[in-house]
Amino acid sequence: MVLFVGKRLLLFGFMLLGLLTIMFLITNVAPGDPAKLMAGQNATQDMVETIRREYGLDKSLPEQYAVYIGGVLRGDLGRSIVSTKPVVEELLRYFPATFELVLVAMGLGILIGVPFGMLSAVYRDSWIDHATRIFSVSGVALPAFWFGLLLQLYFAVHLEWLPVSGRLELITPPPEPVSRLYLIDSLLRGEFDTFREAFQHIILPALVLSFPCLASILRVNRAEMLEVLQSDYIVAARANGIPAFRIITVYALKNAMLPTLAIIGLRFGWMLGSTVLVETVFDWPGIGLYAVQSALYSDFKPVLGVTLLIGFCFIFINFLIDLAYGWLDPRLRTQ
Amino acid sequence: MSSLLDIRDYRLDFDTFDGAYKVLDGIDLSLAEGETLGVVGETGCGKSVLAKSIMGLLPSPPARVLSGSIMFEAHDLLNATAADWRAIRGQRIAMIFQDPMTFLNPVLTIGQQVCDVIAAQQGSKPKAARLDRAAIRAHATRILELVRLPDAAELLNRYPHQLSGGMRQRVLIAMALSGSPRLLIADEPTTALDVTIQAQVLALIDDLVQRLKLAVIMISHDLGAVAAVCRRIAVMYAGTVVEDAPTAELLAHPRHPYTRGLLAALPDIDGDQATLVGIAGSIPNLLTPPQGCRFHPRCPLADGRCSNEKPLLRRLSEIHRVACHHA
Numbered sequence: 001m002v003l004f005v006g007k008r009l010l011l012f013g014f015m016l017l018g019l020l021t022i023m024f025l026i027t028n029v030a031p032g033d034p035a036k037l038m039a040g041q042n043a044t045q046d047m048v049e050t051i052r053r054e055y056g057l058d059k060s061l062p063e064q065y066a067v068y069i070g071g072v073l074r075g076d077l078g079r080s081i082v083s084t085k086p087v088v089e090e091l092l093r094y095f096p097a098t099f100e101l102v103l104v105a106m107g108l109g110i111l112i113g114v115p116f117g118m119l120s121a122v123y124r125d126s127w128i129d130h131a132t133r134i135f136s137v138s139g140v141a142l143p144a145f146w147f148g149l150l151l152q153l154y155f156a157v158h159l160e161w162l163p164v165s166g167r168l169e170l171i172t173p174p175p176e177p178v179s180r181l182y183l184i185d186s187l188l189r190g191e192f193d194t195f196r197e198a199f200q201h202i203i204l205p206a207l208v209l210s211f212p213c214l215a216s217i218l219r220v221n222r223a224e225m226l227e228v229l230q231s232d233y234i235v236a237a238r239a240n241g242i243p244a245f246r247i248i249t250v251y252a253l254k255n256a257m258l259p260t261l262a263i264i265g266l267r268f269g270w271m272l273g274s275t276v277l278v279e280t281v282f283d284w285p286g287i288g289l290y291a292v293q294s295a296l297y298s299d300f301k302p303v304l305g306v307t308l309l310i311g312f313c314f315i316f317i318n319f320l321i322d323l324a325y326g327w328l329d330p331r332l333r334t335q
Numbered sequence: 336m337s338s339l340l341d342i343r344d345y346r347l348d349f350d351t352f353d354g355a356y357k358v359l360d361g362i363d364l365s366l367a368e369g370e371t372l373g374v375v376g377e378t379g380c381g382k383s384v385l386a387k388s389i390m391g392l393l394p395s396p397p398a399r400v401l402s403g404s405i406m407f408e409a410h411d412l413l414n415a416t417a418a419d420w421r422a423i424r425g426q427r428i429a430m431i432f433q434d435p436m437t438f439l440n441p442v443l444t445i446g447q448q449v450c451d452v453i454a455a456q457q458g459s460k461p462k463a464a465r466l467d468r469a470a471i472r473a474h475a476t477r478i479l480e481l482v483r484l485p486d487a488a489e490l491l492n493r494y495p496h497q498l499s500g501g502m503r504q505r506v507l508i509a510m511a512l513s514g515s516p517r518l519l520i521a522d523e524p525t526t527a528l529d530v531t532i533q534a535q536v537l538a539l540i541d542d543l544v545q546r547l548k549l550a551v552i553m554i555s556h557d558l559g560a561v562a563a564v565c566r567r568i569a570v571m572y573a574g575t576v577v578e579d580a581p582t583a584e585l586l587a588h589p590r591h592p593y594t595r596g597l598l599a600a601l602p603d604i605d606g607d608q609a610t611l612v613g614i615a616g617s618i619p620n621l622l623t624p625p626q627g628c629r630f631h632p633r634c635p636l637a638d639g640r641c642s643n644e645k646p647l648l649r650r651l652s653e654i655h656r657v658a659c660h661h662a
Contacts, residue, residue, distance in 0.1 A: 231437065232432065232434065232437040232438045233437065233438055233439055233440040233441070235392055235432075235438070236430075236432055236438040236439070236507070237440065237448075237451075238392060238424070239390050239392060239424060239425070239429070239430040239432075239511075240424065240425045240429070240430075240452045240455070240510055240511065241420075241421060241423075241424035241425030241426065241452065241455045241456060241514070242451055242452060242455045243421070243455055243458075244417075246451065246455075250443070251440050251443070254440075254442045254443070255440070255441070255442055328442060329441070329442055330441075330442060330444075330494040330496070331441060331494070331496050
């Protein structure tokens with residue numbers, strides 16, 4: 001087990017280094033001179049050069065790379081050219097919002113996708129199977145920004161049940177940061193009104209974000225359940241008189257969850273990287289918006305920081321999924 | 336002897352896109368309390384389908400019952416409800432399977448699986464007689480010891496992939512016997528095992544049958560394996576029972592040409608024959624089975640009557656039945 005984790009961690013480091021290198025190169029071949037952009041239109045050549053020196057942009061590419069990697073190892077991701085603030089500080093502000101959104105969306109995806117996948121496999125070709133099929137096809141097909149707007153129009157504008165956008169009402173102070181996730185922090189501080197408000201704000205964007213992921217979890221789980229339900233050990237369990245409910249929820253589901261888990265891991269990373277549309281529609285102060293705005297200003301340090309963070313989360317989540325595999329399937333535990 | 340299981344004129348089709356496969360064509364079989372019956376035949380003759388019919392395990396569709404009845408004790412198995420099956424499966428009729436590698440759930444421990452089977456049996460008992468968790472575990476250990484598995488208590492914590500094929504088959508036998516059934520259906524219980532392990536498992540089944548006074552239906556294509564355990568043998572061909580007699584009688588005086596062919600095909604360990612003898616032709620396509628006797632295209636005795644008129648399973652003597660116009 002220690003060996004397994006150790007190997008994984010080593011691999012983890014190499015993957016992040018590779019990711020950083022590729023991103024560093026890509027951002028440097030992208031057009032646009034950040035020093036010029038920052039200095040503004042009326043700046044003199046001297047001012048541009050000063051800024052270039054100050055941010056180390058006059059050094060050669062390998063030198064810049066070495067300086068940047070050295071900084072990353074010390075936990076310093078550089079400064080944003082636009083806001084002049086350290087990238088780490090800004091990530092700490094924007095990332096929890098996105099992370100909270102993705103967590104809730106993934107929770108919805110699993111809580112709805114797995115049981116309905118199971119149901120549509122057990123009642124194959126019944127109305128429930130057809131209904132979930134239509135539901136999941138539209139989940140993949142609907143563009144997030146359009147679906148988001150529809151939900152806003154109906155639930156926020158028409159019915160006025162839920163707020164249109166944001167994480168909290170403007171006048172509500174966010175809870176004291178512990179995890180920086182409002183849902184958790186407000187509960188920890190006992191601020192239940194804030195919790196309810198945060199929940200109302202997150203439900204629509206989370207739903208929009210979770211929809212495609214929910215659809216794929218549902219379909220994969222259905223396909224796996226169908227296959228597992230045909231297998232010999234299910235026949236044997238039935239012959240031995242084990243109740244149908246237990247056969248489906250334990251004997252079959254535990255086997256069917258293995259490929260479903262892989263999808264969950266991949267989708268998690270995918271969601272982290274694709275929140276920008278949802279964040280734009282719902283004015284959610286997250287990392288996607290931050291990354292896109294920085295990229296538009298040729299402000300590369302934040303882009304690199306965001307990439308690193310998402311890459312880290314992606315690899316970490318998949319590491320957790322590997323551990324979960326071991327828990328689900330004893331054959332993977334022993335070599 | 337009163338009969339425990341009574342199958343009459345049981346016909347079953349499998350509906351597919353190509354049409355209806357006439358899988359079972361009028362099965363007549365009965366089994367007395369404590370009797371051991373072997374059902375032998377080639378692959379595809381319907382023996383496993385018959386076993387699954389008795390356990391109510393055939394998915395429908397594609398399976399479709401055309402006629403007949405299967406009576407077990409007082410239960411009409413073809414019309415049993417889910418509640419009936421809860422009381423029957425595992426407690427009145429139990430089943431063991433062909434391939435112990437695939438019939439145990441790979442992600443649950445032996446203990447979880449054995450205890451689940453025992454726990455499922457508690458539901459149909461009166462409240463006072465139900466076992467609690469500790470008692471269920473103790474019972475699980477006891478039945479694993481019954482099938483002569485060493486370190487039974489420790490075994491409960493292991494997973495199927497950590498056990499050998501023979502051990503897994505013993506676990507499956509233990510699970511089947513945990514509810515003290517009256518009838519055990521063994522569907523090719525030794526086919527997937529090594530020859531030496533086969534002998535051990537057969538000896539174990541034989542011993543358990545004697546001790547627990549179980550009725551057994553053992554399904555196999557291996558006449559030798561069946562003869563080791565069963566007192567009576569029914570030979571099946573293409574969905575029909577063609578001959579039914581006590582083991583010794585059947586081996587000594589086979590009356591159906593198919594049975595004779597099967598026996599002739601057994602290699603003789605002392606003989607000096609150079610080639611193996613087979614039965615000419617191959618099993619018929621059950622989508623369009625032959626008219627009359629289903630064996631007639633391969634039968635050396637076949638004449639005009641055989642291709643028109645289906646031979647009924649008739650009694651030659653008190654103990655010997657055969658379905659052949661020429662027997």
